[in-house]
Amino acid sequence: MSELQTQGTAVHRRACHLCEAICGLVIETRGAEIVSIRGDEQDPFSRGHICPKALGLKDIHEDPDRLRKPVKKVDGQWVETSWEDAIETACEGLFQVQKTHGSQAIGVYQGNPNVHNWGLMTHAANFLGLIKTKNRFSATSVDQLPLQLMGYWMYGHQLLIPIPDIDHTDYFLMLGANPIASNGSLMTVPDVAKRIKALQARGGKLIVIDPRRTETADVADHHHFIQPGTDAAFLFALINTIVEAKATRLGRLEEFTQGLQEALDSIAGITAEVASKVCGISADQIRAIALDFARAEKAVCYGRMGTCTQRHGTLCQWAMQLLNLITGNLDSVGGALVTQPAVDLLNAPGNKPGSYGRWASRVGQKSEVLGEFPSSLMAEEILTEGEGKIQAMVTVAGNPVLSTPNGQKLDQALESLKFMVSIDLYINETSRHADVILPTSGPLEHDHYDLIFNIFGVRNQAKYSAATMPRQEGLLHDWELFNKLAACYSAKLGTAPKPSFPPQMVLDMGLQMGPYGAQSTVGLSLEKLKAHPEGIDLGPLKPSFPARLMNESKIIQAAPEVVVTAAKAYVAELLQAVPPMPSPTLSLIGRRHVRSNNSWMHNSLRLVKGKNRCTLWIHPADAQALGLKEGDSAQVQSRVGRLTVPVEVTDGIMPGVVSLPHGWGHARAGVKQRVAVEHAGVSANDLTDDLYVDVVSGNAAVNGVSVTVSKG
Numbered sequence: 212m213s214e215l216q217t218q219g220t221a222v223h224r225r226a227c228h229l230c231e232a233i234c235g236l237v238i239e240t241r242g243a244e245i246v247s248i249r250g251d252e253q254d255p256f257s258r259g260h261i262c263p264k265a266l267g268l269k270d271i272h273e274d275p276d277r278l279r280k281p282v283k284k285v286d287g288q289w290v291e292t293s294w295e296d297a298i299e300t301a302c303e304g305l306f307q308v309q310k311t312h313g314s315q316a317i318g319v320y321q322g323n324p325n326v327h328n329w330g331l332m333t334h335a336a337n338f339l340g341l342i343k344t345k346n347r348f349s350a351t352s353v354d355q356l357p358l359q360l361m362g363y364w365m366y367g368h369q370l371l372i373p374i375p376d377i378d379h380t381d382y383f384l385m386l387g388a389n390p391i392a393s394n395g396s397l398m399t400v401p402d403v404a405k406r407i408k409a410l411q412a413r414g415g416k417l418i419v420i421d422p423r424r425t426e427t428a429d430v431a432d433h434h435h436f437i438q439p440g441t442d443a444a445f446l447f448a449l450i451n452t453i454v455e456a457k458a459t460r461l462g463r464l465e466e467f468t469q470g471l472q473e474a475l476d477s478i479a480g481i482t483a484e485v486a487s488k489v490c491g492i493s494a495d496q497i498r499a500i501a502l503d504f505a506r507a508e509k510a511v512c513y514g515r516m517g518t519c520t521q522r523h524g525t526l527c528q529w530a531m532q533l534l535n536l537i538t539g540n541l542d543s544v545g546g547a548l549v550t551q552p553a554v555d556l557l558n559a560p561g562n563k564p565g566s567y568g569r570w571a572s573r574v575g576q577k578s579e580v581l582g583e584f585p586s587s588l589m590a591e592e593i594l595t596e597g598e599g600k601i602q603a604m605v606t607v608a609g610n611p612v613l614s615t616p617n618g619q620k621l622d623q624a625l626e627s628l629k630f631m632v633s634i635d636l637y638i639n640e641t642s643r644h645a646d647v648i649l650p651t652s653g654p655l656e657h658d659h660y661d662l663i664f665n666i667f668g669v670r671n672q673a674k675y676s677a678a679t680m681p682r683q684e685g686l687l688h689d690w691e692l693f694n695k696l697a698a699c700y701s702a703k704l705g706t707a708p709k710p711s712f713p714p715q716m717v718l719d720m721g722l723q724m725g726p727y728g729a730q731s732t733v734g735l736s737l738e739k740l741k742a743h744p745e746g747i748d749l750g751p752l753k754p755s756f757p758a759r760l761m762n763e764s765k766i767i768q769a770a771p772e773v774v775v776t777a778a779k780a781y782v783a784e785l786l787q788a789v790p791p792m793p794s795p796t797l798s799l800i801g802r803r804h805v806r807s808n809n810s811w812m813h814n815s816l817r818l819v820k821g822k823n824r825c826t827l828w829i830h831p832a833d834a835q836a837l838g839l840k841e842g843d844s845a846q847v848q849s850r851v852g853r854l855t856v857p858v859e860v861t862d863g864i865m866p867g868v869v870s871l872p873h874g875w876g877h878a879r880a881g882v883k884q885r886v887a888v889e890h891a892g893v894s895a896n897d898l899t900d901d902l903y904v905d906v907v908s909g910n911a912a913v914n915g916v917s918v919t920v921s922k923g
């Protein structure tokens with residue numbers, strides 16, 4: 212298990228799996244004790260970077276509140292039970308619902324850690340695939356769904372997403388992302404602060420567009436406030452300015468791009484003046500940004516959560532691709548490039564390039580997207596009577612009560628289910644509704660290879676992490692649990708479970724067959740990775756289009772039909788727009804903090820202690836108008852809910868906008884996490900609205916929600 216053993220202490224190297232940055236860690240242990248966790252200077256990718264959450268790994272490992280045995284509810288009380296009984300109970304409960312009401316009566320939600328835990332990546336489908344339900348939901352549709360759709364529609368695969376080449380660009384235009392706090396998203400970039408400094412040291416510029424002056428805005432060359440939900444208008448104006456100035460240069464992309472004129476025609480008329488009226492950035496500034504972008508030798512436009520989880524998320528992602536494309540920065544060094552990961556999931560057997568509209572949801576007739584339905588639909592599919600109603604749920608490593616819009620409604624919906632199974636480390640706001648909870652081994656107790664986030668790295672790299680700590684007695688790894696569930700459920704269905712291979716074997720095969728594998732001079736294999744626990748650098752991103760395009764035509768599709776239709780509708784709306792009146796409502800957005808991780812890890816005292824971070828940020832002018840002072844309680848109300856929260860008055864937020872972090876609100880009855888309950892906070896998703904979604908994809912628009920605020 213360890214590489215170095217000295218006087219009872221052992222030193223282990225591993226990748227942190229908690230966020231997308233996959234930082235290299237050096238963990239020192241003595242027996243069963245974790246002595247220290249620090250950044251690995253020898254990791255060629257993260258170069259010693261870590262954040263405070265890495266120490267939270269020790270807390271998760273030792274947490275007395277973490278489940279270490281399966282539990283089931285008996286007369287409303289949790290009782291520990293054997294694995295055999297727990298698996299049988301889970302499968303029998305689901306099977307009865309499937310037998311009586313059909314397979315659509317079972318819903319599945321897969322949360323964010325599914326993509327951070329390779330055992331779940333490789334094995335969850337063995338079991339979940341047996342439940343032949345279309346009612347699949349995941350964190351994707353409260354997150355990056357529009358970006359994946361763009362990969363699918365424009366380049367032929369939902370994972371073929373161009374990544375900003377931060378190490379070589381001269382002009383980085385960043386919208387709705389805060390990598391200094393989030394450590395990067397769909398841009399796996401460990402030490403991002405260092406890379407931004409290097410960009411500036413070589414004369415480059417970082418421009419941040421965000422309704423909040425974020426930690427990233429603080430280190431940027433320029434920051435512009437933008438009215439939430441209006442980035443598409445701003446981006447259309449940038450594109451139109453560049454076209455009008457005849458400053459486009461497609462270069463070699465011209466030969467294999469289709470539909471560009473149609474795309475440009477669909478957004479015509481959105482000038483800097485038109486956009487300025489809605490987005491709040493002056494027309495002169497919009498024009499200056501457009502021309503600076505077009506004239507920079509190497510420029511890249513990138514946008515994350517703020518531009519995905521809003522009303523026009525898909526239009527934003529599309530416009531950013533177009534902007535990079537028309538300025539010659541797509542598939543270009545210093546622009547946006549796709550990766551060449553060591554395990555090429557995009558070409559793996561059985562992978563799914565994408566889909567849209569193959570079927571519709573039962574209640575609202577909403578479109579299927581990438582094999583799922585948007586998570587905003589989950590509650591109504593459970594609550595609305597009729598054939599095909601969801602009667603049972605399986606949640607895997609997720610906490611949708613705190614993470615998806617209108618959490619209160621989902622909370623009620625889950626309580627009304629006939630049966631529910633949760634696979635989770637904790638009894639949290641979601642799993643408390645389950646009939647049986649199946650816990651799995653903690654993060655340090657199993658090995659790891661990042662199958663997903665290496666696809667989004669700012670460099671190509673590979674790293675295998677052996678287990679750091681022995682598995683705690685009686686626990687199964689996620690992949691083992693899924694195999695057992697698959698065996699049990701198959702038996703009930705009267706089918707044979709599919710053959711399954713351990714993750715290590717799948718990885719070794721993937722590495723050897725991959726682009727740096729047996730056929731290449733690098734000769735990557737699991738054995739080779741094991742010999743380099745600090746990780747192996749596989750070089751910078753390189754231009755690879757059209758060869759790497761994954762659609763049949765090998766042509767970039769600049770004008771996906773659904774998107775062009777939506778663009779035209781938005782353009783018509785913008786051209787008609789009367790100048791905004793002073794609005795009686797404020798616009799609610801989210802916020803991430805480096806010491807917090809979505810809806811969990813709040814049971815780590817070292818991460819949550821200190822100043823309360825679950826506060827409502829409000830601009831001094833709005834605070835004054837509402838009679839609110841720093842530290843006052845405010846009542847915040849939206850269409851779906853109301854809550855009370857302390858305010859922080861700061862000019863770090865745009866006038867007319869308020870910000871509340873998500874993932875808090877642990878005071879709900881029955882949550883078994885003592886520290887988290889004590890530092891409960893409130894849930895932003897008790898305010899976000901399940902009907903407020905991205906027009907094209909149905910992605911949750913958790914940013915830009917209309918709220919009223921009053922002293923309370």
Ligand SMILES: Nc1nc2c(c(=O)[nH]1)N[C@H]1C(S)=C(S)[C@@H](COP(=O)(O)OP(=O)(O)OC[C@H]3O[C@@H](n4cnc5c(=O)[nH]c(N)nc54)[C@H](O)[C@@H]3O)O[C@H]1N2
Nearest residue numbers: 322323324350354608609610614634801809810811873913
């Ligand atoms: N308002 C608002 N809402 C948001 C967001 C926002 O910005 N604003 N962000 C959205 C985003 S981007 C995301 S990704 C979602 C995330 O929301 P979710 O999908 O709900 O994911 P998490 O909050 O990370 O919940 C993680 C759960 O998985 C469990 N877990 C952790 N590791 C493991 C493991 O290895 N195995 C198992 N079995 N369980 C594990 C934890 O105990 C925890 O209960 O929230 C979304 N919701």
Ligand SMILES: Nc1nc2c(c(=O)[nH]1)N[C@H]1C(S)=C(S)[C@@H](COP(=O)(O)OP(=O)(O)OC[C@H]3O[C@@H](n4cnc5c(=O)[nH]c(N)nc54)[C@H](O)[C@@H]3O)O[C@H]1N2
Nearest residue numbers: 387389393396439440515516517803804805807808809914
């Ligand atoms: N510390 C920490 N790190 C994390 C996470 C965490 O919870 N904590 N979560 C991880 C996950 S799951 C994800 S998906 C990533 C997210 O990574 P990021 O997207 O980099 O992080 P966010 O803080 O959500 O940044 C979104 C920004 O969008 C802004 N914004 C809101 N609405 C709008 C809008 O309409 N337009 C524009 N231009 N901006 C807007 C917000 O003010 C915010 O600064 O972070 C990951 N890393």
Ligand code: SF4
Nearest residue numbers: 227230233234262394
């Ligand atoms: S930045 Fe992310 S990957 Fe790096 S140590 Fe922090 S949580 Fe772990």
Ligand SMILES: [Mo]
Nearest residue numbers: 323350354355
């Ligand atoms: Mo996310």
